[in-house]
Amino acid sequence: MNETFTNNQAEISGKVLSEFQYTHQIYDKTFYITYLSVKRQSSYADKIPVMVSEEIIDKSMNYTGRNVFAAGQFRSYISYEAEKHKKTLYFFAKKLSFINDSIFINTIYLDGYICKKPIFRLTPLGREIADLMIAVNRTYRKSDYIPCICWNSHARFASELVVGSHIQSWGRIQSREYEKAISEHKTERKIAYEVSINQIQYADI
Secondary structure (H helix, E strand, C coil), rough: CHHHCCCCCEEEEEECCCCCCCEEEEEEEEEEEEEEECCCCCCEEEEEEEECCCCCCCCCCCCCCCCCEEEEEEEEEEEEECEEEEEEEEEEEEEECCCCCCCCCCEEEEEEEEECHHHHHHHECCCEEEEEEEEEEEEEEEEEEEEEEEEEEEEEHCCCCCCEEEEEEEEEEEEEEEEEEECCCEEEEEEEEEEEEEEEEEEEC
């Protein structure tokens, strides 16, 4: 297993919410995407986009409602619309298998670099929280830019990081719904994706 895979490792399990839809074709490979409902310890479930190549699914089958385990990476893709860049986050599955629905899995490991100054703040209830962006190297001189969030002592640690800090982190992938203002009287419901960190440290310790 090469370094560009081991620095971004993720595993999730959940229920397939829709049929796989065509997204694009590159290097004679066709790619499809669906959404997985991934349970948390609470009653809430995250809705995670999962992309796969034609090599690991059978397009003649309808996977909707099936419980699956996926292993792969959490990736980002930058596109440009109306002279503005748009970042899309998705789970890129390298392995997909059917499972029992009682299995709960949502883990991710990232080894990368801080590429924006972390933002530290307090919630209305006084909890410490920090937002950070981790750049993780990939093949072909590409990088994935993964938004992350951490709490309390981990947030205090993150607040001391500077751009270029080499860190390792462990956590889970989560989705978060929010309202975006489209005009003065209109809003649109959006979904943001991020990694909730439960352990973080310098990579060279």
